[in-house]
Structure formats: structure tokens, C-alpha cells
Amino acid sequence: MARITAGVGSSHIPLLGVAVDQGKTTDDYFTPIFSGYEWTKEWIKGEKPDVIILVYNDHASAFDANIIPTFAIGTGERYKPADEGWGPREVPDVIGEPDLGWHIAQSLILDEFDMTIINEMDVDHGLTVPLSMMFGQPEAWPVKVIPLAVNVVTYPVPTGNRCWLLGEAIRRAVESYPEDLNVQIWGTGGMSHQLQGPRAGLINADWDNTFMDGLVGTSDKNRTIPHIEYLRETGSEGIEMVMWLIMRGALGAETRLLHRHYHVPCSNTAVGHIVLEPVT
């Protein structure tokens, strides 16, 4: 049977992708950011996951203002990097896992999560930057990816609780798949940042670190944080952190901390990264 063996949380800041693509990861500015991912890059070589369920948000790339899916799952064979206004990133195409993707999509719908299903789309920095952070610059990504896109742009976005429950349902779906697959789930985005208005540049390191504390062990207090708290405390774009709760929910009642990293700033944003495994 397929199993979720680990959860990874990571920021997906576009500038991190630029740093990788332009070979700047050991600059003075980027070294304190990328050094916190070295542990994970080594660890994941040993773990050899078959599939990543990659929870991210589309930043007006595949989805325009017309259609706004709250939760969308990719069931395609492959996805190209999106052109976000400066040309597509020169990274490998992302290879899908349609068999497991469709299994999860069907399971979730019968489990009362009414997913949008996407067969063809381009994937933006939200999805490709975390792959670069974990795998560097390979010829081809060493894993298959099931994109899981969450609307965190147009309000109301899903509640943290709903995200957590979706994570639990994803775990049930994966565990009902007969093939032996090593599956990881990644929650991406955040941490505190605001990209708009006179309040832009907001960072809240205390809040971010309390949030990371709450992902470890048996605590489920993060699931009840209301939107307004993310907005007030972590900036208008800090709401992306609800996507980490899908990852956390998929790890079950208790997690063990394997690795943790936090750094301010990268561009306008606080970088957060955590690696967890389920305690079963």
C-alpha cells in the first residue's frame, strides 16, 4: 500500500528560484537561506520518495480571474513551468502521477471534498521553487509530482480547519492505494509577508516560530487560527501558511520534528522550512 512517510513545509519565494537559476545560492545574501536546506537535500537523497503531493498556490498563472478553484488536484502526465512575465524558468518539466492523482481525486470526492480536477496547466514558482530547494538543478526531477493547488488569493480562502481536514482525507486516500509507493506531502508558501500597500514588508518572526512549534507533536491548535489573525499578524500574503496545514493534517495525530530552519529576509518575505515525519 502507498504511505505518506514525511511532510515538508517550505517557503516558495520567487527570488529563491532566481538564486538557483543564476547560481547565486552561495552569495552572502543567500548563504544563510540555502544552508538551512542542506540537511534536507541530503535526507531526501536517502528517502527516495516516489511521489510528492505538492500543495501550493497558483499566483495568477494557470488560473486567471475567471475560474477560481478553492482546491484543485492535478491528474496530468506533465506540467510545464509557467511564463510569469519574465519568461518560463529553465527547469525540467514536472512529471505527474495520473494513476495516483486520479485515485486521490476520486477518494476525496467520495470523502466529501469536492475537488476541481486539472489535466493540463503550467506550474509557477509556487510549485517549482520548492523542487529547486530540495533537489537543486537536476536534468530531470527525481520524483513524480501531484500538484494540489489552493486558492489563497481571492477571499474567502479556505479555513485552516478545512485545510487540515483535507490533509486527513488525503492520507486516507493514499493509504487506500494498493501499489507500494513512498509518498511525501509538501506544504508550501509563507511565512510572514505582505506584498501590497503602505504596510508592505511586514514580518513577524515570533508568530511564524510559534506556528512552526504548533506543527510538531500532538498539537492541533494551528487549525483554528482565523483568517484575520494571519492577516493582522503575518501580512496579507502570510495567509499562504494555511497550505502547511494540509501537509500537517496528512501526517496524522502526532508528528516528530526532523529539521527546522527560519531566516529573515528573502526579498519581502520570511523563509520558513520544516521537515516532519508521522508518528504512527
Next chain:
Amino acid sequence: MSDKGASDTPEDLGEPKGEATGAIGPVGNQGDIAEYLEELEDIPGTRVYTAARARKGYWLNQFAMSLMKEENRTRWRADEKAYLDEWQLSDAVKQALLDRDYNRLLDLGGNIYFLAKVFSTDGLSFLQAVSTMTGMSVVEYKAMMDAGGRSPEGVRSIKGGY
């Protein structure tokens, strides 16, 4: 039904299935949409991208999306005004776009991820473009970020003043 605790109300968000424990009631005040939307307007210097803004800015944002294609960027660069005239945009929106007045564009229903197509086409980074909304120079803004960013102290709530 099993015992859900005290939160068995219409706005109850449901009992978790699976292995999570603990009763989950209404999350904050998200059960009351009027109060929910009112609170979103209570943050200093912030325009939360609500449904109302998404409606108002629909064609502004769709215009910005069009700049994801190189052929459209070329036409936009060649003659911005002529390109804008192809879209159902108010004069106010057109002027704010020509001025690259991002705070005004937020007021007119623009969303930053859509507007990013405009400043990316200009060759600006997020940091450079975002700084223009703060009243600081790029150098001052970057220095603030490098020193740990803007504190939330005093800018969490307009009404509350905290």
C-alpha cells in the same frame, strides 16, 4: 451522531473524521460573513483581495494576465495606450496603469499577483515594485527588510489602534 461538544450550530465547520482529536467549532467569527468582511477592512495600509475587489478589478486583472504572453508584452511595450484601449477599462484604471501607481491599482480592484505581470514586464523585482507602495525609496525599503522587516506593532488594526 457522536458528541460534538457545544458547537452544534449551523455554522459548525464539522467534526473531523480520521484521527485528529478535539471538537472544532466555528473558526474565529468566520461563521458571520458580514463581521468577517468588515474585519478584513480593519487593517492599516492593506487592501485584502475580497470578492468585492475581485469584481471591481476583473478586467484590470485580466489585462495584466495577458502580459504572460511574449507577443502581448511586445505590443504593450510598443504602445501602452493603444494596448490599453483594447480592454474594457475605465480611464482611471488606464491612467493608474500608465503611472504604475500600484496603491491606486489596488484601490481599483487590482491584485498584486496579477499586477506582478505588469512590473515583471518592466523588469522590476517584487521588492522593487512593492517598495513603491510604501512611501520609501527602494534603498530604504530594502534596508528595512534586511533589518528584519516591518514590525506588526501598531499596524494590526485601525479600530483597535494596536
